[in-house]
Amino acid sequence: MRGLSLFAAAALVALAPGLAAAQTFSNAFAGFGDNDKEPIQIEAQELQVEDKTNSATFSGDVLVSQGETRMKTQKLRVFYDGKADGGVQQRIMRLEANGRVYISSKDQTATGDEASFDMTRKIMVMTGQQVVLSQGPNVVVGNKLTINLETGKADLEAPRSGRVKVLIQPNSLNGQGTGTGN
Incomplete structure (x- = not known):
């Protein structure tokens, strides 16, 4: 059984401070491209725009920020719905x-090692030799x-010859969500 969605979701919920108002990992990822209130800022060493494919490729120490969410990677390809006309904001369809x-x-x-955000389906997939999630x-x-x-449902899979691993520190969730603004 490779998909351990119930176990992974339980682990992710255990990691979230507070109750209903707590920010979960899925909330943190939801920011890119789907938040109309905050601008997306992208910095890179190089940018290549491909009008035929409605995409732009940023490369070299790429830094993306929107609100409190930050992403660092070596290469980011952004797919948008329409041509990048001077100054006209395009809706982001997908990030790779x-x-x-x-x-x-x-x-x-x-x-x-890799992440993709499908803004139409509202799905984020991160893969790699090791995908590591941490909170504190x-x-x-x-x-x-x-x-x-959209729903916050998370599915964390183990490698074919391995297992999903969870480390929760004793008392690490005590006192969170009270008085500190978390």
């Missing part, structure tokens, strides 16, 4: 990040993470 992907939001981080001292490790950004 390659080359040691690092995503952070508040005290949550995720790392993997707590860690979840697998090799493929799929998150439905």
Whole structure:
């Protein structure tokens, strides 16, 4: 059984501070391209725009930020719905990040080798030799993470010859969500 969605979801819920208002890993990933209130800022060493494929490729120490969410990677391809006409904002349809992907939001981080965000289907997939999710001292490790950004359902898969691993530090969730604004 490779898909351990119930176990992974339980682990992710255990990692989230507070109750209903808590930000989960899926909330952290949901920011890119789906948040109309915050601009997306992208910095890179190089940019190539391909009008025929409605895409732009950023490469070389790429840094993406939107609100409190940050992503670092070596290469990012952005697919949009229409031509990039001077100054006209296009809707982002899909993001594909390659080359040691690092995503952070508040005290949550995720790392993997590749990540894709399908804005139409509202699905994020992160893959790699090791996909590592952490919140504070707590860690979840697998090799493929799929998150439905709309429902928050997460599915973390183990490698064929391995297992999903979860490390929750004793008392690490005590006192969170009270008085600190988390």
